[in-house]
Amino acid sequence: MLKDVTLGQYFPGDTVVHRLDPRTKILMVILYIAALFNAKSWISYGVVLVFLAAAIAVSRIRLKAMLKGLKPVVFIVVLTSLLNLLYGRGEIIAQWWIFHITREGIKAAILMGARLVMLVMGTFMLTYTTSPIMLTYGLELLLNPLKKLKVPVHELAMMMSMALRLIPTLIEETDKIMSAQKARGAEFDTGNLIEKAKAMLPILVPLFLSSFRRADELATAMEARCYHGGEGRTRLNVLKMAARDHITLGVGLALLAGVIALAKLGL
Amino acid sequence: MNEPILKTENLTHVYSPGTPFEMTALNGVDLEIRKGEILGIIGHTGSGKSTLIQHLNALIKPTSGRVLLEGRDINESKSAIRQARSRVGLVFQYPEYQLFEETVYKDIAFGPKNMKLSPEEIDRRVREAAGFVGVEELLDRSPFDLSGGQKRRVAIAGVIAMMPEVLVLDEPMAGLDPGGCREIMDNILSYHDKTGAAVVVVTHSMEEAARRADRMVVLNHGTVAMSGAPEEIFARGDELRKMGLAAPVMTELSQRLRALGVELPGTVYTVEQMAAALLELEGGRGRA
Amino acid sequence: MDDTAIKIENLTFFYPSEEEGQAPEDVLSGVDLTVEKGSFTAILGHNGSGKSTLARHLNALLLPKGGSVTVFGMDTRDEELTLEIRRRVGMVFQNPDNQIVSNVVEEDVAFAPENLGIPTPEIRTRVDEALKTVGMYEFRTHAPHLLSGGQKQRIAIAGVLAMRPKCVVFDEPTAMLDPQGRRDVMRIIGRMKKELGTTVILITHHMEEAAMADRVVVMSDGQIAMDGAPGEVFTRVEELEALGLTVPDTVKLMWELRQKGVDVPLDTLDVEECAKALAEHFKKK
Known part of the structure; x- marks a missing residue:
C-alpha cells in the first residue's frame, strides 16, 4: 500500500546529531561532500569513512535503515564500479575479449563505488536526523x-x-x-x-x-489565522548556534582541510 | 431467518507486519450477512470498521481467515475477485469526492462499463440507478455543478448501477443536513425494498442504525463485541458507553424513566416507539 | 462599557455570477444581528441557507456587498483593521485536515502567534497554554496527520486559542467527527465560554449541540428566520421541519405526545429534563 512508503525519511530522536542546528547540518553535508570529492587515496577515504561512521554511531540511526535507503542506488553503484573495473588504464592483470582488468582499475572501481555509497549515506544523515520543517527553516535562514x-x-x-x-x-x-x-x-x-x-x-x-x-x-x-506573508513574522523555535554547532563545523572544516592536505602530499 | 450470502471466517488483518508500525486491525472476526437483511455495523473510529468492509469485496486481502460469497472464497482467483467487486457494492465515506466524469450519466455508467455489459444494459442500469436516488433530471449535468447532497446521491447511484446483491455503505449520511440525511436513507431503503438486496450500513450514530436495522453488530478493538437485534444491543447501554459509543437518546430516556418509577413496556429505542409506549400508558391510566 | 461583540446591519452578499449578463443571486439578503460579548450563539440552517457565508463575514474573510459588519467596534471593510479583527475573532472550520499547516502539533499551534509577530518566549507560553486547554499537551511533538479527527480538531482549536481571541466562530466543527470527538469538542467549547469568557458562535446541524447555546438563530434563504432562546426556538417544531431542520429527540417526543392530547411541557431540551417532566406527569395520575 502507498501508506507504507515512509516519506521525508525522518527518524525522530534525541541525540547530539538530532539537536544540531539544521544550518550546521546542511553546511556539514556540503563540507563532507567537498572532502569526499577531494579524497584521492585509501588513506583519505579512510579518514572520511571514519568521520561518517562516527556520525552514524552518534546519531543512533540503525545501520539497517541506512542500508535500506541505499537500495535505489545499488544499480548505479554497481554499474559505475563495473565500468571503472573493466575500462581501467595501467598495468593489466587479466584480459578477456575487449575487457582488461588493471590494478588501477580495481582501485578506481572500489573507490568510485565507495564514494557513491558514502555520498548517499552522508546526505541521508541530514534527512534522517532533521525534521522536514527544521530543514526548510534552516534553508530559509541560509538563503536569507x-x-x-x-x-x-x-x-x-x-x-x-x-x-x-x-x-x-x-x-x-x-x-x-x-x-x-x-x-x-x-x-x-x-x-x-x-x-x-x-x-x-x-x-x-x-x-x-x-x-x-x-x-x-x-x-x-x-x-x-492572520497569515500575511513573511513580514514581521516571529518563530516558536528560534534557531541559535550553540557551542556544539561551532565545534561540529570546526571538525567539518578540519576534515576538508585534512583531505586536501593529504591530496597535496600525494596521498 | 434468511440464509447467509456473505460470510467472514476468523478474519484477521494486520497492517505493516514486522515493522514498528505493526497494528492488528481485525482479530478473528466471524460475520454473517444474510440475504435481504439490513445490518448495522457500529464502532468508534479505529474499531476496525473500514478495514472490515474493504475485505467484503476483496479490496484488502485477509492476513488470515476467509471471506465467502455464497460459500466461495472471494480471494480464490482473479475472476472470483472480479465477481465479488460487482456483487458486493461498496460505497465509501464521502463518495462524492470520487466523481470524475463530465456528466452524471457517464459517471454512473463507470461501474457497469467496467463489468463489460452491453450498451443497452448499461443505459438501462444507469437510468434505473438514477431513479433509485432521484437524479434522473440531472443525467446531462456535470457532477461538479451539483449540491453536496446531490453529489452524494450520484455517487451512490454509481455503485447501485452495478446492481449489487449486498450494498455496503460507510457513513452514508456524514456531514449532511437533516434533510439530506433523510433523502439518502430513503434512497437506500428503496433500493433494498425493490431489489431485495442486503444492505450493510456502517455508522457511529446509534439513531441512524436503530431506525431500520434488522440486526446490529458492534465492533470494538477489531473484534465483534456484540451482535443481535437492535433491542438486544441497546439493552446493554453501559457496555456501549464503555466502548466510546452511546445508546440512542430514547434508550437513555427509558432507563431514566424506569429509575423514576415509570413502568414502560418492552424495549424502546426510537421516538415513535417511545411515544407509542407512553400513549399506551396514558390510555391505560385514563381508563382505570 | 459597550457589551456588543458583533453588530451586523442589513448585510447583503452575493458571489459574482458565473454566466455573464446574469444577475447574481443573493446569498445573504438583509441580515441584522447583534451578538453580545461573552454569549454563546448557535446558528442553524440547512445547507445553502447562507450560514457559512455569514460566518466568513465575522472575521473579514468576506466583505459585505451591502450593509455593514462591525466587530468589537471595527468596521470589517477597513482593510487597515483586517489583522486586528482576525486576531480577535478566531475561526475553526469543518475539515480538520484542511486547516492544519504544519507537520508538528506545536508548530501548528504557533502559526497564528508567529504571524502576529509575538516574541518567541510569549509564543511558547501561549502554545503550551492552548494545548493544555484542549487537552493535547502530551501530543505537542506528534505529527497531526497520525491523530484522530477529533484530536486534529482540538489542535485546530488550540491554534485559534493561541491568538487569545475574544470571539471564536465554529463552522460545523463536529460534522466530520465521531461521537467521542464530538463530545470532546463540545466540552471544550463550553469551557471556553465559561472559563475564558470567549464569545462563541457555533454553526451546526446538530440540534443537541445547538441546545447548549444561550441563543439559537435559524437561517433560511439568506435571512434570519427565527431567533430566540433554545427552549423557545426548538418548540416551534413544525416551522423548523418546514425549514428542513429537525428538533432534539426529546422535544420531538413531547411534541408527538402533545399532538395526541397528553399534557406535557414541550421545552425539555435534554434527557434529564424530559425524564423528570414525564415522570411527574405519569405519576400524578
Whole structure:
C-alpha cells in the first residue's frame, strides 16, 4: 500500500546529531561532500569513512535503515564500479575479449563505488536526523542573504513546508480514491500502455479536484489565522548556534582541510 | 431467518507486519450477512470498521481467515475477485469526492462499463440507478455543478448501477443536513425494498442504525463485541458507553424513566416507539 | 462599557455570477444581528441557507456587498483593521485536515502567534497554554496527520486559542467527527465560554449541540428566520421541519405526545429534563 512508503525519511530522536542546528547540518553535508570529492587515496577515504561512521554511531540511526535507503542506488553503484573495473588504464592483470582488468582499475572501481555509497549515506544523515520543517527553516535562514537580490526566500520556504504538510494527506487520499474506483470494477494493472494511462483518469481527476479544494480551504484557514506573508513574522523555535554547532563545523572544516592536505602530499 | 450470502471466517488483518508500525486491525472476526437483511455495523473510529468492509469485496486481502460469497472464497482467483467487486457494492465515506466524469450519466455508467455489459444494459442500469436516488433530471449535468447532497446521491447511484446483491455503505449520511440525511436513507431503503438486496450500513450514530436495522453488530478493538437485534444491543447501554459509543437518546430516556418509577413496556429505542409506549400508558391510566 | 461583540446591519452578499449578463443571486439578503460579548450563539440552517457565508463575514474573510459588519467596534471593510479583527475573532472550520499547516502539533499551534509577530518566549507560553486547554499537551511533538479527527480538531482549536481571541466562530466543527470527538469538542467549547469568557458562535446541524447555546438563530434563504432562546426556538417544531431542520429527540417526543392530547411541557431540551417532566406527569395520575 502507498501508506507504507515512509516519506521525508525522518527518524525522530534525541541525540547530539538530532539537536544540531539544521544550518550546521546542511553546511556539514556540503563540507563532507567537498572532502569526499577531494579524497584521492585509501588513506583519505579512510579518514572520511571514519568521520561518517562516527556520525552514524552518534546519531543512533540503525545501520539497517541506512542500508535500506541505499537500495535505489545499488544499480548505479554497481554499474559505475563495473565500468571503472573493466575500462581501467595501467598495468593489466587479466584480459578477456575487449575487457582488461588493471590494478588501477580495481582501485578506481572500489573507490568510485565507495564514494557513491558514502555520498548517499552522508546526505541521508541530514534527512534522517532533521525534521522536514527544521530543514526548510534552516534553508530559509541560509538563503536569507538572497532576499537582497529580491529572491522570495520566505515564500519559497513556505511553499516547501506546505508541500511537506500535504504529502501524507494526498497519499492517503490517492489510496482512498483508488480503492473506491476499484470497488466500481476499475482495474489499473491490465491492458496496454494507453489503456493503463486511461485507467488513471478516474484517479487523477478526483485527486486534482480535491487538491485544489484543499489548497483553497487551507489558504482560507491560514488567512483566518492572520497569515500575511513573511513580514514581521516571529518563530516558536528560534534557531541559535550553540557551542556544539561551532565545534561540529570546526571538525567539518578540519576534515576538508585534512583531505586536501593529504591530496597535496600525494596521498 | 434468511440464509447467509456473505460470510467472514476468523478474519484477521494486520497492517505493516514486522515493522514498528505493526497494528492488528481485525482479530478473528466471524460475520454473517444474510440475504435481504439490513445490518448495522457500529464502532468508534479505529474499531476496525473500514478495514472490515474493504475485505467484503476483496479490496484488502485477509492476513488470515476467509471471506465467502455464497460459500466461495472471494480471494480464490482473479475472476472470483472480479465477481465479488460487482456483487458486493461498496460505497465509501464521502463518495462524492470520487466523481470524475463530465456528466452524471457517464459517471454512473463507470461501474457497469467496467463489468463489460452491453450498451443497452448499461443505459438501462444507469437510468434505473438514477431513479433509485432521484437524479434522473440531472443525467446531462456535470457532477461538479451539483449540491453536496446531490453529489452524494450520484455517487451512490454509481455503485447501485452495478446492481449489487449486498450494498455496503460507510457513513452514508456524514456531514449532511437533516434533510439530506433523510433523502439518502430513503434512497437506500428503496433500493433494498425493490431489489431485495442486503444492505450493510456502517455508522457511529446509534439513531441512524436503530431506525431500520434488522440486526446490529458492534465492533470494538477489531473484534465483534456484540451482535443481535437492535433491542438486544441497546439493552446493554453501559457496555456501549464503555466502548466510546452511546445508546440512542430514547434508550437513555427509558432507563431514566424506569429509575423514576415509570413502568414502560418492552424495549424502546426510537421516538415513535417511545411515544407509542407512553400513549399506551396514558390510555391505560385514563381508563382505570 | 459597550457589551456588543458583533453588530451586523442589513448585510447583503452575493458571489459574482458565473454566466455573464446574469444577475447574481443573493446569498445573504438583509441580515441584522447583534451578538453580545461573552454569549454563546448557535446558528442553524440547512445547507445553502447562507450560514457559512455569514460566518466568513465575522472575521473579514468576506466583505459585505451591502450593509455593514462591525466587530468589537471595527468596521470589517477597513482593510487597515483586517489583522486586528482576525486576531480577535478566531475561526475553526469543518475539515480538520484542511486547516492544519504544519507537520508538528506545536508548530501548528504557533502559526497564528508567529504571524502576529509575538516574541518567541510569549509564543511558547501561549502554545503550551492552548494545548493544555484542549487537552493535547502530551501530543505537542506528534505529527497531526497520525491523530484522530477529533484530536486534529482540538489542535485546530488550540491554534485559534493561541491568538487569545475574544470571539471564536465554529463552522460545523463536529460534522466530520465521531461521537467521542464530538463530545470532546463540545466540552471544550463550553469551557471556553465559561472559563475564558470567549464569545462563541457555533454553526451546526446538530440540534443537541445547538441546545447548549444561550441563543439559537435559524437561517433560511439568506435571512434570519427565527431567533430566540433554545427552549423557545426548538418548540416551534413544525416551522423548523418546514425549514428542513429537525428538533432534539426529546422535544420531538413531547411534541408527538402533545399532538395526541397528553399534557406535557414541550421545552425539555435534554434527557434529564424530559425524564423528570414525564415522570411527574405519569405519576400524578
